[in-house]
Amino acid sequence: MSQIPFEHKLAAHCESGMLSALLNHKGLRISEPMVLGLTGAIFFVFIKTPHMVFPVFDMRSRPGDMRKNLGKRLGIEFRTQKFRDPLAARASLEALVARGIPTTVQVDMFYMDYIPSYMRVHFNAHFIVVLGKEASDFLVSDCYYPSISRLSQDSLDKARFAKSDFAPKGFQFYVASLPPHGVSDDMLRAAAIKGIKQAASNMVRLPVPFIGIKGMRRFADNIPTWPKIARNMDALSHAIMSIHITLEERGTGGGGFRFMYASFLQEAAKFCNRPEFSDMSKRIMAIGDRWRELSLFVARIGKDRDLGDNRMQEIRQMIRARADEEEAFFRDLLAMVK
Amino acid sequence: MKEADARVDLDQHQLLLYVEKEDGSYGPLQTGAYLVKNYSDDFFQKRHNIETECIDRLRKGEISPVVYYMLLYNMTAADIAVRVGISKGKVLKHQTPKGFAGASIEIVKRYADVFGVSVANMFQLVVPKEKDLNISSRKTANPFLSVLEIGKGNT
Numbered sequence: 001m002s003q004i005p006f007e008h009k010l011a012a013h014c015e016s017g018m019l020s021a022l023l024n025h026k027g028l029r030i031s032e033p034m035v036l037g038l039t040g041a042i043f044f045v046f047i048k049t050p051h052m053v054f055p056v057f058d059m060r061s062r063p064g065d066m067r068k069n070l071g072k073r074l075g076i077e078f079r080t081q082k083f084r085d086p087l088a089a090r091a092s093l094e095a096l097v098a099r100g101i102p103t104t105v106q107v108d109m110f111y112m113d114y115i116p117s118y119m120r121v122h123f124n125a126h127f128i129v130v131l132g133k134e135a136s137d138f139l140v141s142d143c144y145y146p147s148i149s150r151l152s153q154d155s156l157d158k159a160r161f162a163k164s165d166f167a168p169k170g171f172q173f174y175v176a177s178l179p180p181h182g183v184s185d186d187m188l189r190a191a192a193i194k195g196i197k198q199a200a201s202n203m204v205r206l207p208v209p210f211i212g213i214k215g216m217r218r219f220a221d222n223i224p225t226w227p228k229i230a231r232n233m234d235a236l237s238h239a240i241m242s243i244h245i246t247l248e249e250r251g252t253g254g255g256g257f258r259f260m261y262a263s264f265l266q267e268a269a270k271f272c273n274r275p276e277f278s279d280m281s282k283r284i285m286a287i288g289d290r291w292r293e294l295s296l297f298v299a300r301i302g303k304d305r306d307l308g309d310n311r312m313q314e315i316r317q318m319i320r321a322r323a324d325e326e327e328a329f330f331r332d333l334l335a336m337v338k
Numbered sequence: 339m340k341e342a343d344a345r346v347d348l349d350q351h352q353l354l355l356y357v358e359k360e361d362g363s364y365g366p367l368q369t370g371a372y373l374v375k376n377y378s379d380d381f382f383q384k385r386h387n388i389e390t391e392c393i394d395r396l397r398k399g400e401i402s403p404v405v406y407y408m409l410l411y412n413m414t415a416a417d418i419a420v421r422v423g424i425s426k427g428k429v430l431k432h433q434t435p436k437g438f439a440g441a442s443i444e445i446v447k448r449y450a451d452v453f454g455v456s457v458a459n460m461f462q463l464v465v466p467k468e469k470d471l472n473i474s475s476r477k478t479a480n481p482f483l484s485v486l487e488i489g490k491g492n493t
Contacts, residue, residue, distance in 0.1 A: 010368055012354045032366075033356065051417035110454060116351065118374070118381055120454070122413065122421070146352055154477060158451055164420040234384045238412065241377065249353060249371050259339060259356035263364035285358060289339055299373055303380045 001094070003132035003139050003148070004102050011143035012253030012260055015066050016041065018104055018127045018143055023076070025102055026175045028183060032253075036060075037264030038191040039069035040198030042257050044326075046215040046222070051165055054229060054239040057219050057246060059256040061202070063106070063125035063166060067173065069198075073191035075179035083170030086157045093130055093138075093172055102129050102141075106171040108162035112142060114149035124166040130156075144251060185271060192268045193337050199261075200334035204327060213327045220319035224312040233305050240315070241302035244295040255288025255295075262288060280333055287325050294318045346370035385410065393463060402438035403460050404429065407453040421452045447481060456484035 006025055011017020016035040023030050036042065041061040048055035071078050083089035096103045109115070109126040128151075132139040137150040151159075160170045179187075203212040210218055230236035246256070253260035265281035268274065297318065301311050341357045348370025357367045392406040408418060415433075419426040424445060431437035432449075441449075443457075450457045456475045464473060464486065476485040 010352060010354045012356060012366065017354075033364075051414055051420065053412055053414055118378065122411070122417070122452075144353070152477075162421065163423065164417050234387055235412075237380075238384055241373070241380075244373055248355075249373050251353075253366075254339060254344065254355040254357070259364070263356045263366075266364050281364065285339070285364065292339060296372075299377055303377050 001098055001133045003134075004097065004100050006102055006129070006131050006141055006148075008141045008148050009143065010146055011251075013060065013251040013257070014127045014143055015060075015063060016260075017251075018129055018141075019066055019070060021141065021143065022102060022104065022129065022175050023070075023178075026178055028074075028076075028178055030183075031263075031267065033260045033264035034267060035066060035070060036257065036260050037199075037268060038073055038188070038195040039066040040195040040202065041066050041069075042199045042261045043202055044212055044216050044219075046210040046219040048210075048222075049165065053235070054226060054242070055219070055222055056242075057215070059247070059252060059258075063127075069195070073194055074183050074187055077176040078173045079176040080171065080173040083160075086161050086170065089160055089170035089172070090153060090157060094133060096172075096174060097130055097132055101174050102131055103172050103174045104129050105156070105160055106166075106168035107156070107159035108168065109159075111151075111155040111159035111162070112145075112149075113151060113155050114142070114145060119144075122162065122164070124162050124164060124168055189272050192272055196268070196333060197337045200330040200337070203330040204334065213323050213330070216323035216326065217320055220316045220323065223316045223319070224309065226312065227307065227309070233307065236307050237302040237305055240298050240307060243315075244299045244302075247291055247295045255285075255291040258284050258288030258291055274336075276336055280329070280336070283329055287322065287329060290318075290325065291322060294322070341367055344369055346372050346375050348375040351375075396463070399435050402433055402435050404432045404438060404449060407449075407455070408433075411453065418449075418452060422448045424448075443482070456486075457482050458484055458486070 007021065009021060011020065011032050016032045019035045020030055020032040043061045044057065044059055046055060046057050067078055070076055081092065093103055093105065104127050107126050107128055109123045110120050129141040130138050131141055131148065136153050138153060138156050140149055140151050142149060160168050162168065206212050208214065226239060227236055230239065248254050262281040262285035265277045265284065269277035269281065298315060301307060339357050341359055344355045344357045344367055346369050351371040351374040352368055353371050354366050354368055356364055358364055388409050392401065392409060395401045396403065396406060415429040416426050419429045422445065432441050446460050447457050450460050466473060471488055471490060473486070473488050476487060478485060
């Protein structure tokens with residue numbers, strides 16, 4: 001089987017980057033920040049489950065929501081499938097790729113053999129695009145990796161059928177069709193306003209204690225309990241430094257998606273002819289800078305093992321300050337699109 | 339974030355950040371990973387500390403390899419249980435050599451898959467006595483057999 005010609009690029013985030021690449025392949029020019037913005041995917045959620053040693057947080061919406069919202073708002077048809085049987089999943093994937101259709105699969109990142117060992121963690125909601133097969137290896141485009149990579153079918157099978165939170169269950173999808181008359185400027189404008197409204201509403205209006213600004217404050221208040229959870233100083237340091245990874249290096253574009261969102265607002269200001277979005281893009285860029293200050297701070301104190309109660313309180317205060325800034329920002333943004 | 343502040347010189351781990359360009363526009367910048375560049379030594383030191391602690395306890399028979407890999411990959415018994423497809427109680431039982439002895443070979447295989455190692459590595463430690471040896475485990479079509487390749491240079 002030959003490899004489907006496909007423009008492989010590094011992207012900030014696997015889902016938005018993969019969607020942007022798939023749609024560009026199909027002929028719809030759309031940037032990664034546009035995918036993030038149109039789908040209202042900027043977010044905050046605080047998560048604490050028995051499957052995690054420490055609570056975690058995320059700054060984007062639930063995996064899969066970007067695809068669903070993009071489909072609804074731009075009239076794109078994505079054909080999706082889930083499987084129970086790994087062999088049936090593999091056969092279906094091979095058939096699609098043989099027809100020249102780049103196909104996205106949801107995987108557990110742990111089994112991506114080509115990534116460095118320090119990046120290999122069990123995370124079931126990673127997305128890669130399959131482009132071909134040579135002998136028993138699939139050829140995949142993973143936007144966290146600079147080149148098209150080989151992945152053994154054994155590893156891909158395991159990755160597609162890993163269990164636990166966000167279990168992929170063999171999930172795959174591809175772009176079946178774009179709107180017959182293309183995506184008009186009006187459609188883009190309407191999608192941008194919907195996306196902004198959804199994002200701002202999720203951040204400040206949802207009455208759920210672990211989502212949006214409320215979730216941010218809950219996360220902040222949880223930090224001082226971490227020394228009690230940690231089995232030793234190394235474990236606490238690892239958990240604190242993981243805040244940096246979630247904000248900067250685990251596919252956010254930096255500043256916990258805030259920089260990428262600033263890029264979207266700057267783009268939206270032009271095509272929506274709403275100069276006020278440009279001012280908002282500067283504000284969220286500045287907020288992203290302050291998230292990055294937190295990232296650099298936790299990396300430093302984590303390495304120095306400077307993790308006393310006073311430091312935990314400092315982190316708490318920094319996150320609460322970000323929450324205050326973001327509350328004001330998203331309330332103002334919501335008022336602009338009402 | 340200004341473009342100049344985001345640049346990190348590290349070829350082996352590149353990522354994409356969104357930055358403010360010199361002309362005031364916002365856009366992508368491919369650059370090195372800050373944490374990897376500045377703090378990877380700390381990450382590997384922590385791993386080494388876990389290995390040292392666990393290998394000592396493994397040799398003394400205090401823990402089973404399940405604990406070793408659980409700590410190495412920062413996982414919980416609850417998560418491992420779901421991934422292996424057994425109860426959390428069984429995972430806790432398998433954390434001692436005595437309890438681990440009761441696990442079937444099929445369950446050990448599932449543990450090995452979750453930890454990304456060969457079945458053999460659930461029963462042995464590979465400790466090179468010389469520096470600069472390349473050690474790699476190669477899968478075979480037989481799910482219970484892997485080939486351990488050891489050599490100098492690229493194997």
